[in-house]
Amino acid sequence: NKNFIKSKLKFKPGDVFNDSLRKVSLRELNDLDLFNFPSVQYSKNNDNSLVANLLLNSKKKFGLGFGFDLKQSNIEDIGIAFENRFKSRNIFRKGENLILSFTGSIGKSGKTQISQINYDLMLDIPRFLLGSKETSNGGISNKRTLINLGSSNQRNIGLDRNSFKLNYTYSWNTKKTFFSFSPAEIALINNKNIDNYFNIYSSSYKELNIIASKITSNPIYYKDGDLEIPIGINLFIDDVLDGKFNSINEIDFRKVSFIEGRRSRLISNNLILGPSIKLSNKSEKVFQGNNFNRWNIKIQTSGNIASLLTKKDNSQNFKTISDLRFSQFFKTEFSYIRHWSFENNSLFAFRFFNGLALPYGNSENIPFSESFFGGGSNDNRAWQVYKLGPGSSGAFDEFNEANFKIAFNFEYRFKMFGNFDGAFFTDVGNIWNLLDNTEDSSRTFDGFSDLSELAIGNGVGLRYDSGLFIFRLDMGLKTHNPSLDKGKRWLTDFSLKKAVFNIGLNYPF
Structure with a gap:
């Protein structure tokens, strides 16, 4: 289609020669993935004008x-x-x-x-x-x-x-x-095998067994000495929340209420619908070289138009589409990465990340797939993935997540010998619950004073450059552990016995 090809050229007959427009045109033609090495060659007329010849070799269909x-x-x-x-x-x-x-x-x-x-x-x-119609707007x-x-x-x-x-x-x-x-x-998002929940989230299962052993021995709840999954444990939770156990204390009642609230959220199917926008100073395809810097912003909303077009069911306090409750939230993420190179083949890398997802209207919390987590080989390397936070709660669950995150990462990379490089790093960050239905103060972000719950990990890393991948081994040590009592957070867990080893591919940022 000749008109389509012409629409990708940033110059037209009669224009003053500008070779930068040729480069932009060839870049757009390359991005089409239709041609092998498109090129423009010039020939000179007797009146000193130029003829631009576009050479195209089509790829296989x-x-x-x-x-x-x-x-x-x-x-x-x-x-x-x-x-x-x-x-x-x-x-x-x-x-x-x-x-x-x-x-x-x-x-x-x-x-x-x-x-x-x-x-x-x-x-x-x-x-x-x-x-709008195609234009030659450069x-x-x-x-x-x-x-x-x-x-x-x-x-x-x-x-x-x-x-x-x-x-x-x-x-x-x-x-x-x-x-x-x-x-x-x-x-x-359709969650499967929801009856298997307490086999996966075994920490919650153990906590409920401890509470149940204090207040009842009724065999209707048990099998082989433990709460039966799923019938017995679901019945026990319902009876606790219905007030059938007068002997349960307030702390244990709140624990059961929290466990059931989280279970209800994680087994619920999610319908997410709405717009989003992403901005960056670099395309995702750009190589992260020396003296590199990149910022990314993402803004996403869900459920606003659906909320305007639907009505609450009289029997429920929320709105649905085809009997499925849709999620309503506002989410934003910002990240910034910067590299500074030095003459001795070393490099200092920095990353900042901040994410916030606020539920409102038809939602009291954020879907699991849209939440944030801490720890792991690309985050705070002194903690295993999902094992950091929220706040000072101590990562009670198997998959700990929340709707607010702050992270700073610092890494000094240096040449060792051959294809081996080394690194020293410091990772700072945590996750919290913010403005959702979480009531546990150890998990929530209540103000700037909770920045004292930022986890700090320090460590060393070894990298091997194979030419195709960079194989990475990092050892992280807990310098500041917010899950401990305030007077014991610094250096208490800073020991090789409690080190966390992470294996990764390529650089974390």
Whole structure:
């Protein structure tokens, strides 16, 4: 389509020669993934004007991709990933690419083996589908519309779950900023095997058994000396909250109430629908080299339009769509990464992260999938993943998460010998519950005084550069542990016996 190709050229006949426009045009043509090494060659006329010759060599219309890879994420310490992709290029003859993919991974999070399988269909359109007409405005480049339909099956990160998503996204670049705006995002999360909850969250199960042993020996609740899962333990919780045990003390009653509130939240299915916007000074594809800096901002809302269009059920105190309560919240994330290089082949790296997700209206808390956690090989390395916070509560649960997070990371990297590098690091941060229905003051952020609950970890790291990956081993020590009594938080757990070892791929930031 000649008109489509012309729309990607930032210069036109009669323009004054500007080679920077050639570079921008070739970058946009490359981003289409339709041509092999597009180029522009100039020839000179007798009147000293130039003729621009555009040379294009089309890629194959259909492409297949297979691969295996080592993988790491905020949740996954290390894993093996696989992918199978099919691409149909220029499917509607205006540069659109259709991509079908089947991907997955098997890995480790802390001491738990986890797995995930994803099915995705994406249509990549190199223009704004419902936006303004294409113009030669040099201030905005790489306009795209992305329509993504997908599902995933996840195991052993809390409860097993299936999820479905539909995203409609615009993305574009200006000279200094990358934008991604999704006017419509829909995610449906279906938790599976909810009767298995207390087998997964065994700390809650043990706590309930201790409380039950104090107040009842009724065999209706027990099997082989412990609360029966799920019938007996669910009946015990209901009877406690219904006030059938006069002998239970207030502290234990509050513990049962908290455990049941968290269980109810984590076994509930979630419907998340609303817009989001992301801004960054760099595309995600940019290599993080020396003297690198990147900032990212993400703002997301859910449930606002749905709340305006639906009414509360008379029998319930919340609104539903097809009998499913939808989530309503406001979420924002900000991160900043900066690298400073030195002449002795060393580098100092810094990262700051702040995230907040506030429930309101139709929600009293945040879905598990939208919450924040602490610890792990890419966060505070003196704690295992999900084992930090909230606040000073001491990571009571197996998968501890909250809706407010602050994190600072500092790392000095230096050359050792051969392909081996070393690092010294300090990680600072924690998670808290903020403005949700959590009542435990040890978990909530009540003011600046709670910044005294920031966890501090120090450690050393060894890296090996294989040329393809950087294999990383970090040892973190707890310098300041907010879960301990205030007078014992500093250096009490600073010992090799309590060190946490993290294996990772590539640098954490």
